[in-house]
Amino acid sequence: MNVLTERLAADALICAEGYLFECERRGYLQAGAFVPEVVLEHPEVVAELHREFVHAGSDVVEAFTYYGHRGKLRVIGKEDVLEPLNRRALEIASEVARETGTLLAGNLSNTNVFQPDAATRREVRGMFAEQVGWAVEAGVDIKEAGLPAVVTFTVNRTGHLRSGESPEEACQQAEAGGADVVGLNCARGPASMLPIIERIRGVVGCQVAALPVPYRTSQEHPTMQSLADPTRPERPFPTALDPFTCTRYEIGDFARAAKELGVAYLGVCCGAGPHHVRALAEALGRTPPASRYAADMSLHSYLGSDPAISEANRDYARDL
Numbered sequence: 266m267n268v269l270t271e272r273l274a275a276d277a278l279i280c281a282e283g284y285l286f287e288c289e290r291r292g293y294l295q296a297g298a299f300v301p302e303v304v305l306e307h308p309e310v311v312a313e314l315h316r317e318f319v320h321a322g323s324d325v326v327e328a329f330t331y332y333g334h335r336g337k338l339r340v341i342g343k344e345d346v347l348e349p350l351n352r353r354a355l356e357i358a359s360e361v362a363r364e365t366g367t368l369l370a371g372n373l374s375n376t377n378v379f380q381p382d383a384a385t386r387r388e389v390r391g392m393f394a395e396q397v398g399w400a401v402e403a404g405v406d407i408k409e410a411g412l413p414a415v416v417t418f419t420v421n422r423t424g425h426l427r428s429g430e431s432p433e434e435a436c437q438q439a440e441a442g443g444a445d446v447v448g449l450n451c452a453r454g455p456a457s458m459l460p461i462i463e464r465i466r467g468v469v470g471c472q473v474a475a476l477p478v479p480y481r482t483s484q485e486h487p488t489m490q491s492l493a494d495p496t497r498p499e500r501p502f503p504t505a506l507d508p509f510t511c512t513r514y515e516i517g518d519f520a521r522a523a524k525e526l527g528v529a530y531l532g533v534c535c536g537a538g539p540h541h542v543r544a545l546a547e548a549l550g551r552t553p554p555a556s557r558y559a560a561d562m563s564l565h566s567y568l569g570s571d572p573a574i575s576e577a578n579r580d581y582a583r584d585l
């Protein structure tokens with residue numbers, strides 16, 4: 266047992282994700298290249314978002330090193346800021362984790378250079394190794410240092426990984442390789458992720474993670490990238506996904522369904538807002554600090570049921 270598996274044996278853990286999309290929405294990160302330069306340019310924005318996610322119920326502060334790897338920085342011609350960016354992201358997350366008493370996680374992301382061949386396997390390994398090195402120095406928990414690892418895969422439209430494995434096979438391999446938690450994150454919303462999670466739960470012995478995107482994916486459009494908007498010609502991904510966003514209640518339903526399946530490591534990925542994280546926490550029976558402001562429509566000026574609301578306004582409600 267380690268700090269992660271001990272915590273998971275006792276209760277579910279919530280890990281908020283989605284820093285890339287949220288910083289983009291807030292105007293601090295460019296869609297397209299999607300490089301987290303905000304870490305260096307506006308560290309206060311990243312720190313505040315970490316705090317908001319913890320306030321909403323996240324048990325883990327995940328360093329914003331997503332896409333902070335050599336491949337992405339090469340695309341924007343800034344490989345020279347690779348190391349400072351990783352170190353700063355870890356420093357910001359570490360500060361907030363300390364301040365809030367939460368767990369600190371490093372983060373390695375998809376590299377986008379991988380092809381199923383030996384040369385890119387070596388390149389990916391090198392990119393991961395340098396990021397792991399910085400993360401270990403910053404004090405996060407990573408397997409090769411004898412510390413915990415959560416390994417999640419993204420399942421695209423095909424239903425299998427780019428390297429050919431089924432999600433179940435990939436998770437079994439990760440478990441055999443020493444991962445403490447295996448599962449899925451990103452691309453798929455709750456509806457198209459949970460059926461695969463159920464299959465994974467059936468074939469691995471370790472704890473399982475599920476971190477869907479908060480979008481209304483379906484069997485026909487199983488990923489956020491494949492969603493189509495009948496009212497617009499362009500692909501909604503990544504900057505016009507708003508009409509497909511799951512409500513907080515749908516994320517609550519997801520949390521209950523995932524817990525029912527035995528999933529212990531829960532979160533929401535790209536597109537997540539603090540209200541989604543709070544809904545997830547509340548569905549697990551928790552009251553994070555943000556629950557202080559959970560909705561209470563009984564006090565609404567027109568829709569409320571409280572005696573303080575005038576009869577005239579309640580009658581007028583039907584005309585709103």
Ligand SMILES: [Zn+2]
Pocket residue numbers: 283450451452478534535
């Ligand atoms: Zn994501």
